[in-house]
Amino acid sequence: MSETGTNINNSGRKVISVAAGEAHTLALTGDGSVYSWGRGTFGRLGTGSELDRLFPVKVESSFTERVKFVGVSAGAYHSLALSDDGLVWSWGQNTYGQLGVNGENSLVPSLVKGFHGLSATDGSLRKSDTALKISSVKAGGMMSLAIDDIGSLWIWGNCPPQDAPKEGEEFSLLPTYIPTPVWNFHGQTVVKVACGSEHIVALVSTGETHKGGDLVCYSWGNNNHGQLGLGDTEIRTTPQIIETFDSESPWVAYEVACGAFHTSILAYKKEDLDSLKCVCWTFGLGENGQLGLGTTKNMSQPKTVKSLPLNVWLVSVDCGLFHTSVVSSVGDVWSWGMENGLGLCNEASFTESEGGDALIPRLIQCKEQHGSKFSDPIQVACGAAHTVLVTDNGYKLWSWGRGRSGVLGNGQVNDFFDPDLVLWPPLHEDFVKMEPQSISIIKRTAIIDDDDKSSKDITEIEKKLAIMERYASILHGSIFGKPFEEENDIPVSLQKSGSFDFGREWENMLESCDQGKLLRLEMFYRGMLTGVKDKIMKKKIKEMIKECIES
Known part of the structure; x- marks a missing residue:
């Protein structure tokens, strides 16, 4: 679907940003709504419970009034969202603040307070009573970051210490339960920031305001694998400029992402801006190929990923714990790192020639009819073992990787090693679209009296029909790979006879499947069969133990 002809009525179906945590995903839509799916432990989905969600569900359970969001980010087990009034909301795990x-985990979004302006007193900077609005948020690992509307950086959670460890002491993170300003950038504007498990990388203007190609790159935190890009492995407790991207360098960084212990930066040459050519740089831990340099060595200085084409513009980059993905403007997607660029998918099964870690970028194929490229890509996001891609100007979502807990958002818990469509728009959106038709049928077929009892009966019927529609859509999605949307989706056997010939429809679907779909069906069958065998084995073991105890 193209953006032409869209209006405010379908802005809720357009995804403008995604974020991936350890095993959960967030999606922000054009109407300011946030959806989440995947693993629910610690309340990271913000739905009011710790249940896993196999499909996208709306985050709205704690708001007394309408909140419009403009930004989202995901840490390992927590989530952040930014509302249009400059307020920050958080939910999920809070072990490190x-x-x-300073409290327990939160199952629903809660307001983050404490962002105040700065005032000068006796030559030193201190917090003032003036509340500041936040312009962007970023989460990573057990850490949270925010940039306010005057370009100052704030940090909280499990943060790098401000003091260097004493001789003989090991590096350790410091829990911080309230947002704390990073004083080092006073007089400059922080434009973008990213963080890994123990390090932070920021793109900062050289002056008080950001004027375009005037960004320099700073890094600080733990550096045991060279993830700071400073040419050594020494710890930095204060931000240091990465020489490759300083004010004298011909390279200008415009995107930055951090894995657990590695960093990736997209940059262009100042004189090549009009040609829309750029380069991906990586540094840090490389033992799983997450640097894409054809080696498993660590790199303490930025190196270019030379296997990527030079004549394309890279629109997005993200790092999982041990893998990296980039997307070009023409619809090509590459991944590299652990388990063939999938991340922590230890169960991944490939042919002998494809197995193992991907040391150089691997082109991810789109399985749709228009070819291997993805249409109108916007953003890629990497979790610990899954990857999410936004395409079609925000109207389509793809995911692949480890599928347990429903992290892929396709209604299943199987692993998908090739891109599979997320069930988007969410199922309940389809029910809302169908609801008026259901109500009109009820009104035509029911005798409506003016008494309260009849109204209550009709309401109960409406509720039951809505549940039936949802159940049918889930079944339809499980069989045919997409939610029920319109009459054309009704199987032919049901249209003609009023009964559903499952065997015939299954045969028809198999006949229409290409090689990729057949392979995915085979993996789904194997996963289901393995699950059944596991259950049988567990029951047998329980029976044997029970017999032994009784005897």
């Missing part, structure tokens, strides 16, 4: 409050 990553929610910005």
Whole structure:
């Protein structure tokens, strides 16, 4: 679907940003809504429970009034969202204060307070009573970051210490339960920031305001694998400029992402801006190929990923714990690192020639009819073992990798090693679209009296029909790979006879499947069969133990 002809009525179906945590995903839509799916432990989905969600569900359970969001980010086990009034909301795990409050985990979004302006007193900077609005948020590992509307950086959660460890002491993170300003950038504007498990990388203007190609790159935190890009492995407790991207360098960084212990930066040459050519740079831990340099060595200085084409513009980059993905403007997607660029998918099964870690970028194929490229890509996001891609100007979502807990958002818990469509728009959106038709049928077929009892009966019927529609759509999605949307989706056997010939429809679907779909069906069958065998084995073991105890 193209953006032409869209209007405010379908802005809720357009995804403008995604974020991936350890095993959960967030999606922000054009109407300011946030959806989540995947693993629910610690309340990271913000739905009010710790249940896993196999499909995208709306995050809205704690708001007393309408909140419009403009930004989202995901840490390992927590989530952040930014509302249009400059307020920050957080939910999920709070063991290290990553929610910005000194309290327990939160199952629903809670407001983060404590962002105040700075005032000068006796030559030193201190917090003032003036509340600041936040312009962007970023989460990573057990850490949270925010940039306010005057370009100052704030940090909380499990943060790098401000003091260097004493001789003989090991590096350790410091839990911080309230947002704390990073004083080092006073007089400059922080434009973008990313963080890994123990390090931070920021793109900062050279002056008080950002004027375009005036960004320099700073890094600080743990550096045991060279993830700071400073040419050594020494710890930095204060931000240091990466020489490759300083004010004298011909390279200008415009995107930055951090894995657990590695960093990736997209940059262009100042004189080549009009040609839309750019380069991906990586540094840090390389033992799983996450640097894409054809080696498993660590790199303490930025190196270019030379296997990527030079004549394309890279629109997005992200790092999982041990893998990296980039997307070009023409619709090509590459991944590299652990388990063939999938991340922590230890169960991944490939042919002998494809197995193992991907040391150089691997082209991810789109399985749709228009070819291997993805149409109108916007953004890629990497979790620990899954990757999410936004295409078609925000109207289509793809995911692949480890599928347990529903992290892929396709209604299943199987692993998908090739891109599979997320069930988007969410199922309940389809029910909302169908609801008026259902109500009109009820009104035509029911005798409506003016008494309260009849109204209550009709309401109950409406509720039951809505549940039936949802159940049918889930079944339809499980069989045919997409939610029920319109009459054309009704199987032919049901249209003609009023009964559903499952065997015939299954045969028809198999006949229409290409090689990729057949392979995915085979993996799904194997996963299901393995699950059944596991259950049988567990029951047998329980029976044997029970017999032994009784005897």
